[in-house]
Amino acid sequence: MKKLAMAVLAISALTCSFNAFAQIQGPVAGPPLAGPAGPGPRPPLGAHGSNTHGLLAVNTLQGKFVKLQGNDDFVIDGFYILSSADSVLVKFPSHMGxxxxxxxxxxxxxxxxxxxxxxxxxPKEMRLVSMTASGKTLTETPPASLPEPSQQSVVTGTGKVTSVQTDREGRINGLFVDNKTILRLPPHVATQLGNSAAKGTLISFSGSVREKQQGEVMLEDYKVVRCSTITVNGQQYLVR
Known part of the structure; x- marks a missing residue:
């Protein structure tokens, strides 16, 4: 009897081990994983909208020069070219103006x-690598020397708001006041002001004047003031 009981226990243990082994499944077959050298499509180098690092495809356009373009501070940093009925904005560093x-x-x-x-x-936009016009060729280069830090001119003033300036996303980032002055404000500050700085509002300000750097050309002669404080309707605010 003792030997029979031991045989039954051995058979039961063997059956359980077999069932457990049968429940273990191997990995499901599927497509190979794409690693550094694995399969899978890759975007072409230099495709439009690709990363700005690595190899970028350089394209060449020929066309008619249309006009210069300035940034929000009215510093020239681009121009439009009309090529095959397409208008392309060509951007370059402002020191090449x-x-x-x-x-x-x-x-x-x-x-x-x-x-x-x-x-x-x-609109199509291109970053300049080189250009040829009037028989001369220019290549994008860094500034000959870094601008030396200079003391910023601090100004105070008062004027009436004539209009607002918006960035490329449509957010207000500046106020035009009379005497050809732009009060530069962060968009979140302009949002806080709301209708308090509507056209015709008298506003007082203090801040630093943007200094023209070597090689820059102004599209229009505006004084750009980065505001430290503004006063609207008798209330002064610190701009941060």
């Missing part, structure tokens, strides 16, 4: 090499 404006003539022919910076529908 003097060089570009010297050779680019309205309605003159210009050849531009650069990298597209936007993808999808909408």
């Amino acid at each position: 003097t060089q570009v404006s010297a050779i680019a003539k309205q309605n003159g022919q210009v050849t531009v090499s650069g990298v597209y910076e936007n993808a999808g529908p909408g």
Whole structure:
């Protein structure tokens, strides 16, 4: 009897082990994983809207120079070219403004090499690599020397709001006041002001004046003040 009982226990243990082993499943077959050298499509190098690091495809355009373009501070940092009925905004570092404006003539022919910076529908924008106009060629280069830090001019003043300035996302980032002055404000501050700084509102301000850097050209002669304080309706505010 004792031997029979031991045999039954051995058979039971063997059966349980077999069932447990049968329930263990191997990995499900599927497509191979894509690693550094694995399969899978990759975006072409330099495709529109690709990362700004690594290899970027340079495209060349020929067309007619249309006009210069300035940034929010009215410093020239681009120009429009009309190529095959397409208008393209060519952007360049602002320190090249003097060089570009010297050779680019309205309605003159210009050849531009650069990298597209936007993808999808909408205005085309290209970052300048080199350009040829009026028989001269310019290549994008860093400033000859870094601008030396200078003491910023601190100004105070009072004026009436004539209009507002908006950034590319449509957010208010500045107030135009009389005497060709722009009060530069962060968008969240302009939102807080709301209708308090509507057209015709008398506003007092203090802040630092943006200094023109070497090589820059102003599209229009505005004084840009980065506000430290503003006073509206008798209430002074610290701008942060």
